[in-house]
Amino acid sequence: MNIGTASEKSGLPAKTIRYYEEIGLLKADRAGNGYRDYSMSDVHRLRFLQRSRAFGFSVEECRQLLSLYGDSERESADVKAIATTKLGEIDRKLAELTEFRNTLRHLADHCLGNNLPDCPIIDGLSGKSAVQ
Amino acid sequence: MNIGTASEKSGLPAKTIRYYEEIGLLKADRAGNGYRDYSMSDVHRLRFLQRSRAFGFSVEECRQLLSLYGDSERESADVKAIATTKLGEIDRKLAELTEFRNTLRHLADHCLGNNLPDCPIIDGLSGKSAVQ
DNA sequence: GTAATCCTTCCAGTAACTGGAAGTTCAAGG
DNA sequence: CCTTGAACTTCCAGTTACTGGAAGGATTAC
Numbered sequence: 353m354n355i356g357t358a359s360e361k362s363g364l365p366a367k368t369i370r371y372y373e374e375i376g377l378l379k380a381d382r383a384g385n386g387y388r389d390y391s392m393s394d395v396h397r398l399r400f401l402q403r404s405r406a407f408g409f410s411v412e413e414c415r416q417l418l419s420l421y422g423d424s425e426r427e428s429a430d431v432k433a434i435a436t437t438k439l440g441e442i443d444r445k446l447a448e449l450t451e452f453r454n455t456l457r458h459l460a461d462h463c464l465g466n467n468l469p470d471c472p473i474i475d476g477l478s479g480k481s482a483v484q
Numbered sequence: 485m486n487i488g489t490a491s492e493k494s495g496l497p498a499k500t501i502r503y504y505e506e507i508g509l510l511k512a513d514r515a516g517n518g519y520r521d522y523s524m525s526d527v528h529r530l531r532f533l534q535r536s537r538a539f540g541f542s543v544e545e546c547r548q549l550l551s552l553y554g555d556s557e558r559e560s561a562d563v564k565a566i567a568t569t570k571l572g573e574i575d576r577k578l579a580e581l582t583e584f585r586n587t588l589r590h591l592a593d594h595c596l597g598n599n600l601p602d603c604p605i606i607d608g609l610s611g612k613s614a615v616q
Numbered sequence: 617g618t619a620a621t622c623c624t625t626c627c628a629g630t631a632a633c634t635g636g637a638a639g640t641t642c643a644a645g646g
Numbered sequence: 647c648c649t650t651g652a653a654c655t656t657c658c659a660g661t662t663a664c665t666g667g668a669a670g671g672a673t674t675a676c
Contacts, residue, residue, distance in 0.1 A: 356653060366654090367634060375632090385641060387654060403584050406540060411632070420591045435592035442585045449581065452535050453574045459552045460567035488622065498623090499665060507663090517672060519623055543663070 355380075358390035362398035369398060377401065377415060397421055407445065413438070487512075490522035494530035501530060509533065509547060529553055539577065545570070 359366045372378050373388070378397055380388040390398075397418060404414045417438060419431045491498045504510050505520070510529055512520040522530075529550060536546045548566045 354654075365634080368632085370655095371633060385654085387641080400587075403580065405632090407581055407584060408538060408540065417588075420588070432592060435588055439585065439588055439592065442581065442588065446578070446581055446585065448535065449539055449574065449578055452539060453571065453578065455532075456549075456552070456567060456571055456574065460564060460571065486623075497665080500663085502624095503664060517623085519672080537663090 353390050353395075355388045355390065358388075358395055358398060361395045363402045364398055372398075372401065375411065377411065377418070407442070409438070485522050485527075487520045487522065490520075490527055490530060493527045495534045496530050504530075504533065507543065509543065509550070539574070541570070 353361075355366045355369055359369060362369070364372075369378075370388075373380060378394065378401070380390055380394060383389045400418070400421070401414055404417050405411070409417065416434050420435055485493075487498045487501055491501060494501070496504075501510075502520075505512060510526065510533070512522055512526060515521045532550070532553070533546055536549050537543070541549065549570060551563045552567055
């Protein structure tokens with residue numbers, strides 16, 4: 353499939369897909385006319401990249417994560433270690449994001465909608481994590 | 485407190501704090517010696533910024549979110565609308581991140597640790613969200 | 617008093633895209 | 647078959663959000 357279709361299916365702009373190829377993240381086959389040609393397998397990797405990036409992993413981390421897709425020369429144990437590390441990071445992200453959501457919810461529910469410029473709840477909430 | 489202390493307490497590098505001041509996100513008082521002087525309230529905002537950025541909100545979105553701290557001229561209803569929108573986005577992020585974690589967990593648990601280069605689970609998992 | 621550390625500004629560099637120009641190829645309609 | 651418009655190509659410049667380092671002034675520690 354062409355890059356436009358791969359873009360649609362993966363959620364990544366065509367520009368970004370070309371950029372990823374340029375930096376060696378995911379190289380595509382070429383059709384006879386010079387157009388890039390993507391398989392469903394490529395689309396899965398692209399979608400995986402889209403999510404990894406969206407969740408704050410750097411491109412270099414994504415390069416490691418991609419080895420989970422078995423397209424690298426890495427040792428299986430090596431790849432497993434990477435996955436385990438990243439899983440820990442994701443769990444931490446999830447916990448922090450949940451806490452952040454609660455902060456925002458409190459702010460919206462208790463500190464807005466009236467005309468109080470200084471809400472006492474705000475400092476308690478936002479400071480909680482800072483004072484560790 | 486000086487920028488170094490504010491940096492420690494907020495989790496943002498001093499460089500970044502100065503950058504945020506430069507682009508008008510959070511301006512600090514100045515002490516007699518010209519040093520920036522931060523209050524605990526500033527630190528709360530900085531920490532809030534640190535988290536918002538880490539969770540993928542752009543600097544411009546952070547500018548909006550900061551209005552939750554009551555330091556803007558915005559209408560209360562306006563601010564509440566922003567908060568509600570962002571809450572929706574965070575909920576979506578949480579759902580996606582959870583799904584991504586599960587993908588990674590499956591990959592680590594079922595597709596690695598042995599020497600199978602092509603795992604049939606991978607395609608099912610990674611394609612799931614792409615085919616909507 | 618002086619050395620180390622922290623602060624200041626300024627300017628250059630980096631990561632990860634993103635937009636636009638100029639040209640090629642393809643699919644659809646006449 | 648020809649044309650027109652969309653999708654593709656490469657290349658280069660611009661943007662966002664930092665990040666590093668130089669040059670110099672202020673503060674703290676011995």
